[in-house]
Amino acid sequence: MNAPVNAPAELLIDSAAGPARVTTPAPREVWWELASLDVDTHVTQTPTWLDCLCATGPYQEASRLYEFEDGSRMVLPLVRRRRRPQWLGAEESWPAEWGIGGPLAPGGVGPAKAQALFDDLAGRHALRVGVRFRPGDTEVWEKAAPAGFRPESHMTQVVCLDGGFGTVWESRFHTRVRRDVRRAEKSDVEVEVDRAGRLVPVFHELYEKSIERWAVQQHEPLTLARWRRRRAFPSQRLAAVATGFGEACSIWVAWYAGRPAAAIVVLRHGRHAKLWRAAMDRELAHPVRATSLLNRLAIEEACLADCGSYDMGESSPGSSLAHFKEGFGADTCASPRYVRERLPVSAAERALRTVVKRAIRFKDA
Known part of the structure; x- marks a missing residue:
C-alpha cells in the first residue's frame, strides 16, 4: 500500500549544523535504509505506518529528509491535512491517536542537528506543527526546543x-x-x-x-x-x-x-x-x-x-x-510532544472539550 505523494522538492538551508539539503517527501528507499540502520526505530516511524494513516484519514505525506555536510542523514515522518490551505492546516508527526513519531537518525542526534530540525519546523507556514518524540531521545530535544515550541507531556x-x-x-x-x-x-x-x-x-x-x-x-x-x-x-x-x-x-x-x-x-x-x-x-x-x-x-x-x-x-x-x-x-x-501554533487552537479545543465534559458529567477513566 503506497499513499500518493507529490514529486520530491529539494531546498538548501543554513542550519545550526551547517548547510543542509532538505528533500520532501523523503525518498522511500532512504527512509527504509535509515529505519534499518536506526535500531531504535519504532513501528510508528515506518513508511508503512504513514501509508496506513494517509489511506484512512484526511492526510497526505509531508516527510522531510535532512542531509548534512558530514554525510549524516535524518528523516522526519510528517503528514499534513489534505484539502486545506497550509496556513489553516497542521503538519504533525503524528496526529492524535497515531502514537510516537519523531526523526530517525542512525547514530543519534546531537544538539546542532536537533536545533536544525526545530529551526526548519519553526519556519513552516502551517497553523500548527507538532512532533512527538520517542523515549530515550527526550533530553536532546528538550534542550534544543526554542521558546516558540510548547512541550506537552506524554508517556508510554x-x-x-x-x-x-x-x-x-x-x-x-x-x-x-x-x-x-x-x-x-x-x-x-x-x-x-x-x-x-x-x-x-x-x-x-x-x-x-x-x-x-x-x-x-x-x-x-x-x-x-x-x-x-x-x-x-x-x-x-x-x-x-x-x-x-x-x-x-x-x-x-x-x-x-x-x-x-x-x-x-x-x-x-x-x-x-x-x-x-x-x-x-x-x-x-x-x-x-x-x-x-x-x-x-x-x-x-x-x-x-x-x-x-x-x-x-x-x-x-x-x-x-x-x-x-x-x-x-x-x-x-x-515521550513528549512539542507543538508550535500561530494561533491558540489547542487551547480553544481543550476549553471546548472541558465545557462538553462538564455538561455531560464526563468521568475520565
Missing part, C-alpha cells in the same frame, strides 16, 4: 524483554499477572492468532462492545462515544494496517464458550513490538482473565522474535489501565 509504558521470556515471566511479571495467566490457562479459553487480516471483523465486534462499556464508565452518551471513537479509529483502519504490515501485524483473539471474549493487535518492526489496540467483551473475558493471557502470549512471541521491548502504549497516570500494564513489568517512559 514499555516492557523490557532483555533476558528472554523466562526472565520477563519470573522477574518482571507481577505475581497477580502470573496468577491471572495460570487461571486463564486452566479455563476453556482458546486462543487464535491471525496474520492475514481474517479476524479483523471479530476485533471490530469486540471493539463495539468496548465502546459501550467505556461510555457507561465515563458517563458519556453512547451516540457521542461512538462518533468520537470511530473518528479516532475508523472502521477501515485496522484492515489497512493488517494489509500494510502483513505478518508483522498479529491479531490475537481469545475465544470462550465459542464466543470471542478478547482481542489485541500487536505490530512489530525490527526489535520493537507494539500493543496497538485491545478490545473485549468484559462479561466473558474478565472472569477467565483472557486479556492477560493474550498479552502473555504476545510478549513470549516478541521475545522469540528477538525483540528488545514490548510497547503497551499510553495510559492516564494512576488509572486502572496503567495499573494493568504495570503488572507485566511495564516501565513508564517519557
Whole structure:
C-alpha cells in the first residue's frame, strides 16, 4: 500500500549544523535504509505506518529528509491535512491517536542537528506543527526546543524483554499477572492468532462492545462515544494496517464458550513490538482473565522474535489501565510532544472539550 505523494522538492538551508539539503517527501528507499540502520526505530516511524494513516484519514505525506555536510542523514515522518490551505492546516508527526513519531537518525542526534530540525519546523507556514518524540531521545530535544515550541507531556509504558521470556515471566511479571495467566490457562479459553487480516471483523465486534462499556464508565452518551471513537479509529483502519504490515501485524483473539471474549493487535518492526489496540467483551473475558493471557502470549512471541521491548502504549497516570500494564513489568517512559501554533487552537479545543465534559458529567477513566 503506497499513499500518493507529490514529486520530491529539494531546498538548501543554513542550519545550526551547517548547510543542509532538505528533500520532501523523503525518498522511500532512504527512509527504509535509515529505519534499518536506526535500531531504535519504532513501528510508528515506518513508511508503512504513514501509508496506513494517509489511506484512512484526511492526510497526505509531508516527510522531510535532512542531509548534512558530514554525510549524516535524518528523516522526519510528517503528514499534513489534505484539502486545506497550509496556513489553516497542521503538519504533525503524528496526529492524535497515531502514537510516537519523531526523526530517525542512525547514530543519534546531537544538539546542532536537533536545533536544525526545530529551526526548519519553526519556519513552516502551517497553523500548527507538532512532533512527538520517542523515549530515550527526550533530553536532546528538550534542550534544543526554542521558546516558540510548547512541550506537552506524554508517556508510554514499555516492557523490557532483555533476558528472554523466562526472565520477563519470573522477574518482571507481577505475581497477580502470573496468577491471572495460570487461571486463564486452566479455563476453556482458546486462543487464535491471525496474520492475514481474517479476524479483523471479530476485533471490530469486540471493539463495539468496548465502546459501550467505556461510555457507561465515563458517563458519556453512547451516540457521542461512538462518533468520537470511530473518528479516532475508523472502521477501515485496522484492515489497512493488517494489509500494510502483513505478518508483522498479529491479531490475537481469545475465544470462550465459542464466543470471542478478547482481542489485541500487536505490530512489530525490527526489535520493537507494539500493543496497538485491545478490545473485549468484559462479561466473558474478565472472569477467565483472557486479556492477560493474550498479552502473555504476545510478549513470549516478541521475545522469540528477538525483540528488545514490548510497547503497551499510553495510559492516564494512576488509572486502572496503567495499573494493568504495570503488572507485566511495564516501565513508564517519557515521550513528549512539542507543538508550535500561530494561533491558540489547542487551547480553544481543550476549553471546548472541558465545557462538553462538564455538561455531560464526563468521568475520565
